[in-house]
Amino acid sequence: MIAQGFKLLIRSFMDFVFISECEICGKYLEDSKMIVCKECLSKIERVDRFDIERKFEEKFAGGFISKAFSCFHFEENTIVQKLIHEMKYNNKRSIGKILGEILGSSIRDEHDFITADALLPVPLHKIRKRERGYNQSELIALGVSKVIGIKVISDLLVRVRNTQTQTKLNLHERRENVKDAFKVKNKYKDFIVGKKFIVVDDVITTGSTIIECANVLKQNGADKIYALSVAIA
Ligand SMILES: [Zn+2]
Incomplete structure (x- = not known):
């Protein structure tokens, strides 16, 4: 410490x-x-709409995510990868806020997003958060919030298992890795019912994390779940 x-x-x-x-x-x-x-x-080059829809179709087909948006491609050795790395592992917190603002500006005219009830950052396990000192998804969500004016609720979702890092896992392993990793905090159980939420993450790779968050929210009575990330692999 x-x-x-x-x-x-x-x-x-x-x-x-x-x-x-x-x-x-x-x-x-x-x-x-x-x-x-x-x-x-x-x-920096943006993902075009057609690309986004195709990728989300692959990742989220048949699940609870009604709509999703990302700004950038996540590829090796690009400036976007470097920005995200610096934000996550090198204490460059302002990168999170600025990427969030870019993300917010990109969806400021999207009816579904701007009528949501709250932004929910994908939570870190408390041990990981203590080590890092902050949750990068929360920084991004705060940046989005600044532009679209929707409140961030950082403690609604709780990560109850300290899952291993997903970087080296395949799709099946990732699904298993995050299974039952999240819970809804008790004090929000009534609030959730019938609400629309935007789950915010830094990068969507297989989509497993967001899908798991969406499952938990749905089980607790949420109406609609949208996904938002800075980058998509
Ligand atoms: Zn420059």
Whole structure:
């Protein structure tokens, strides 16, 4: 715990001392917690609608997700992968907020999304959250919320099993890995009934995590579940 705090302190100090430059254009960054400037960020290629629909059809067919949206492709050795990595593992929290704002701007005219009752970040297990110090999906959800004005409820979904990291697992293993990993916090059981929720994650790969969250919400009486992620694999 103390070592973790010390590491964070050192990191903030490094950010303070070293001037950061945009990894793409080399321009000085006002926010040292970013790795690319806003202008370069706005130029990163977006997933087109046709692509999104095809991918979600593959991942969510027959399930409880009524609608889904992602901004970017998640591919190896791209700036998007790097941004997400820095956000998750290197304490670059402002990346989460900014990616969330981009995501929010992309859906600000989508009726289903903007009439939802709440944004629900995919929760981390409390042990993982303690190690990292924050939940990246929550940062993204806060960015989305800033644009579309829908509240974020961070503690409605709870991760009850500290699942292993999914990076090296195949589809079947991922499904098993997240099975029964989530629960709804008791105090929200009445609130959920008949409501529409947007589940927010950083990356949708197989969709297993979001599907599992949706199952739990549905079992507790939610009306509709939408999915939102910064990137899609
Ligand atoms: Zn730049």
